[in-house]
Amino acid sequence: MIDVHELTKRYGDKTAVDELSFTVQPGQVTGFLGPNGAGKSTTMRMIIGLDAPTSGSATVNGRRYAEHAAPLQEIGTLLEAKAVHSGRTAFNHLLALAQTHGIPRRRVDEVIELAGLQTVAHKRAGTFSLGMGQRLGIAAALLGDPEVVMLDEPVNGLDPEGVLWVRHLLSGLAAEGRTVMLSSHLMSETALIADQLVIVGRGRLLADTTVDDFIRQAGREDVKVATTQAERLRALLSGPGVTITATTAEELVVLGLDAHRIGAIAAQHGVPLYELSQQTVSLEAAFMDLTSDSVEYHSAPADTAARRAA
Amino acid sequence: MTTATAPARTTTVAPARPAYKVTWLRVLRSEWTKFWSVRSSPITLATALFLLMGIGAIASYTYDPAAAPGSDGPPITDGAISLALMGTIFTSLAIGVLGVLVSAGEYSTGMIRATLAAVPKRLPTLWAKTAVFGVVATVVTAVGALGAFLLGAVILDGEAIAMSLGDDGVLRALAGTGLYLGLVGMWGVALGALLRSSAGGIAVLVGMLLIVPGLSSLLPASIADNVTPYLPSNAGQAVTHLNQATNSLGPWTGVAVFAGWVVVTLVAAAYRLARRDA
Numbered sequence: 085m086i087d088v089h090e091l092t093k094r095y096g097d098k099t100a101v102d103e104l105s106f107t108v109q110p111g112q113v114t115g116f117l118g119p120n121g122a123g124k125s126t127t128m129r130m131i132i133g134l135d136a137p138t139s140g141s142a143t144v145n146g147r148r149y150a151e152h153a154a155p156l157q158e159i160g161t162l163l164e165a166k167a168v169h170s171g172r173t174a175f176n177h178l179l180a181l182a183q184t185h186g187i188p189r190r191r192v193d194e195v196i197e198l199a200g201l202q203t204v205a206h207k208r209a210g211t212f213s214l215g216m217g218q219r220l221g222i223a224a225a226l227l228g229d230p231e232v233v234m235l236d237e238p239v240n241g242l243d244p245e246g247v248l249w250v251r252h253l254l255s256g257l258a259a260e261g262r263t264v265m266l267s268s269h270l271m272s273e274t275a276l277i278a279d280q281l282v283i284v285g286r287g288r289l290l291a292d293t294t295v296d297d298f299i300r301q302a303g304r305e306d307v308k309v310a311t312t313q314a315e316r317l318r319a320l321l322s323g324p325g326v327t328i329t330a331t332t333a334e335e336l337v338v339l340g341l342d343a344h345r346i347g348a349i350a351a352q353h354g355v356p357l358y359e360l361s362q363q364t365v366s367l368e369a370a371f372m373d374l375t376s377d378s379v380e381y382h383s384a385p386a387d388t389a390a391r392r393a394a
Numbered sequence: 395m396t397t398a399t400a401p402a403r404t405t406t407v408a409p410a411r412p413a414y415k416v417t418w419l420r421v422l423r424s425e426w427t428k429f430w431s432v433r434s435s436p437i438t439l440a441t442a443l444f445l446l447m448g449i450g451a452i453a454s455y456t457y458d459p460a461a462a463p464g465s466d467g468p469p470i471t472d473g474a475i476s477l478a479l480m481g482t483i484f485t486s487l488a489i490g491v492l493g494v495l496v497s498a499g500e501y502s503t504g505m506i507r508a509t510l511a512a513v514p515k516r517l518p519t520l521w522a523k524t525a526v527f528g529v530v531a532t533v534v535t536a537v538g539a540l541g542a543f544l545l546g547a548v549i550l551d552g553e554a555i556a557m558s559l560g561d562d563g564v565l566r567a568l569a570g571t572g573l574y575l576g577l578v579g580m581w582g583v584a585l586g587a588l589l590r591s592s593a594g595g596i597a598v599l600v601g602m603l604l605i606v607p608g609l610s611s612l613l614p615a616s617i618a619d620n621v622t623p624y625l626p627s628n629a630g631q632a633v634t635h636l637n638q639a640t641n642s643l644g645p646w647t648g649v650a651v652f653a654g655w656v657v658v659t660l661v662a663a664a665y666r667l668a669r670r671d672a
Contacts, residue, residue: 133514134507135671150514154414167507169432169499176431177508183424184512185414224508228414 085110085263086131086159086232090140093126093287100126102287103140108265108280110231113258115278115295116267119375123287124267125164128236132161144232154185156228162221164236164267170210174201174220177209182227191227199223200249214241222250232263239273251277271371275299285375302370307338309346310359317355321346337363418522421513425522429496429530438492439530442485442575443538449481450542454549472636473555475567478546479539479634482571486578486603486627489531493582494595496527497663501590510672520667524583524660531579536572543568563636566645570633573649577630578603581656587663603627623648626655 086108093101101123108114118124129135131142133149141148144159152158168177178192196205199219204212209220218241225233233254239247254277258264268274274281275295283291291298311317314334321328326340338346343362350357429435454477497520500506513519543557543564550556557564586595603626610622622628623643632638632648643651 129671132511134510150516152514154416155514156512157411157414161511163507167504167511169428169503169505171432171434171499171503172428172505173431176427177505180424180427180431181508181512183427184416184420186417186420187414229411 085145086234086265087143087146088127088131088140089142091127091130091137091142092139093123093130093135094138100287101130101137104284104287104289105140106282106289106292108232108263108282110263111258111261112279113254113264113266113277114280114282115274116265116282116284117269117271117274117371118267118284118290119269121286122269122284122375124269124284125236126287127284128161128163128234128267131234132159134163154228156181156185156187157230158228159232159234160225160228160230161233162218162225162235162238164240166209166217166221167224168209168217168220171208173206173208174212174223175205177220178224178227181224185228187227191229195223195226198226198253215243215246218242219246222253230262233257233265235266237268238266239268271368275367283371283374285377290374298370299367302367306363307341307343307346308335308359308361308363309338309343309350309357310335311350311355311357313355316353317350317357320349320353320355335359416513416515416518418518421518421522422526424512425519425526429523429526432499434492434495434499438488438495439534442488442492442531443534443541445488446479446481446485446535446538446571447542447545449484450478450539451545451549453477453480454546457550457553457555459553459555472567474546474550474553474557475543475564475634475636477550477555478543479567479571481542482539482575482631482634483604483627485535485538486575487600489535489575489579490582490599490603491596493527493531493579493584494586494592494599495582496586497523497583498586498590498592498595502592506672516667516672517664520583520587520660520664523587524580527583528576528580532572532576534572535575536569539568539571567634567636570645570649574630574634574652577649577652577656581626581659584656584659584663588659588666590666624651626652629655 088104088106091101091104092099104123104127116124126135130137131144131149144152149155149159175192175196178195179189182189182192196202199222201216201219201223204216209217212220218238222235222238225235238250242250254264254266266274266277278295281291281293281295281298282289293301309317312334314330314336318328318330318336321338321341326338329337331337343360347357347360454474457477500509509519510516543559547556547558559565582595582599585598586592589595589598607622607625607628610618610625613621619641623641629643629648630652632643633645635642635645638644642648
């Protein structure tokens, strides 16, 4: 597991990470979320000792990273930026890392296969696309068969097949009892993989919760339902604590009843539905609500920007 | 979600995990692999060998006893050795630049993050890099110096300045050339690690080896005589000469002084590596 305790990093008078405390538990996937510039990467760099904290501490499996005899076996990491010599082949890159630990060559072949890099293993890493670079980074993270895996924006640059691969890989690792932490700035994407959420903004902890609780607390379990008999369904669903808005003639957004219940009511009364879906958009909205005060780089509304440019 | 299908949670992972461990020897192996797995290494080493032997052979070939001494061309104070080792300066640039690339290249490509994640104690990587390249550069250039001398011996056969390997100081000068160039390589590694920039490291290296010795002649003679012999290339090259110039250090004193430059730079690089965020 990863234990971050009152971790602080200051660069001059700018505080990148501000007394951040959280733990990442084994057996589940923890999403580390925050807008750009929230201090996610800095925190991860401090966990593996690339940056020294101004104060506070970060430990992996009970010890500071540098104190482990075989750090790659404790925690495998993929950092946001490419960490590979562009002139070296993927195989030699992994081999050189493996050799520092006495990890056998066969394990290098294994992670190459696991990451689907067989065909490019002997090509220089500088020729890799962003997606292949991510796969190489993930292969390196798995080299030591680590108990903890920490990935910074792992699906960045991956194609849909790659995104799915990462999801399965991470949930598989968690199911084996390992500790999995991944950072992202996208709530919707993280909610698909993660069980636990650690949300930061401007270097501070904003929330440490489960995905389920976050959704519940977000309190906006809108259900979108489309039917040819919108008016009739509306009447059937109405009740105390239920808010219904019509978006188009055949579409309703229902707040206060879950999709399960709405489907049952519709079936009971023979109302044909052609769409019934939980609104995941609200998750992103709740995340943005939570972090809006701490967004580092605010963008001007599109029209303002356009006006300025004109 | 994931936990729904997960078996009972356990804190330990797979049974009987292999016991890996970072050791000095393994870090050395890793740096050895790293060195040989980028193209610039064999290419630059081959260039260095070519310069050392090629320039030596050409100098020996174009040597004209009637023109010497006192005419144009560098002074031939050490006979065949001076001719054979004429390429030392150019070779030192190739070797020094490669040394800078070995360490600074990790920073320019981002590799340093992977390296330090594997060896978070950090300093072993610097020592290992320095040792690997120091040994490789010393061996390759010593062989090159020997090759240059043997080529020259064939070319100069019968000339008055011809020498054989058994002559006084010849082997010392040839091995010394390897030693000097090996130290240049290690100095390059140290400069690259200290400055974390290929361009910066190469600029300082070339400036100190080539330009500063020339500039020192602008100093008043009394000061220049006390400074010039201690400059890196002047001190280090003393061991490659048979007969020392009047204001030159002795061969082994020179090596010691140049080694001092290398050690001081390495210590500064180690300090920066250990203390500063990577």
